[in-house]
Amino acid sequence: MTGVSEGESVTLDELKRKMAEFAKERDWDQFHSPRNLLLALVGEVGELSEIFQWKGEVPKGLPDWKEEEKEHLGEELSDVLLYLVRLSDICGVDLGKAALRKVEINALKYPVKLCKGSSKKHTHITATPATANDNNCCCDGV
Template identity: 35%
Template sequence: MIDKDNTINSLKNIVQDFVDEREWSQFHNAKNLSMALAIEASELMDIFKWDTPKSCEQKMSNKESRQDAIDELADIIIYAIAFANKNNIDISKAVSKKMIKNRIKYPTDKFKGNF
């Protein structure tokens, strides 16, 4: 299973099937899912805590620590998808609309190469 062969909808179905099989939807609300997402983001950050940019690159080149980071990224995405599923959010529409807002907020003539 790789990105180019999948749609967001197929990932939404995989996550929803997992939740339904365990009857976990009863625990899924905006608070719990947003907290879970933030916790997983913290787990990803913990891998790189106190690292320099160079040691971050080294960790992402190391097989074991790279897999740890990939697993945490997957957890973040899974909770984001679960949040979308629970709240009937179309992820493609949400991302494309937000990117339009981001382009307006950060025009290239002011922000290219700058924050």
């Protein structure tokens, strides 16, 4: 049904092409402004959030979830991803490259020496005198 064999990866470019084709076939490009896509994305994030609402912490792998719950989760995650891919395409942003760049930026914001095992935001990380002059520390002495 998906045209993708088991174990085969799907690229963001493939999703982008599929979404563009899907919208074009339905003459929906006229509705796919950045604002409209963003609002649709926010709505889908809300639907995704509802799945976890009131469940408390959930263990990795969702071992206690029924198969239909996991399937529903997959559908909502997909809705979020597809709107995000479509929004990035409409805005002319290469989402894959932007994501990789963001990982690099975060690696600088959160150096392993200062952040390993911590969930603190980069603005709350303090460099010790021994690491403050370290070239890998980019926390600007915070």
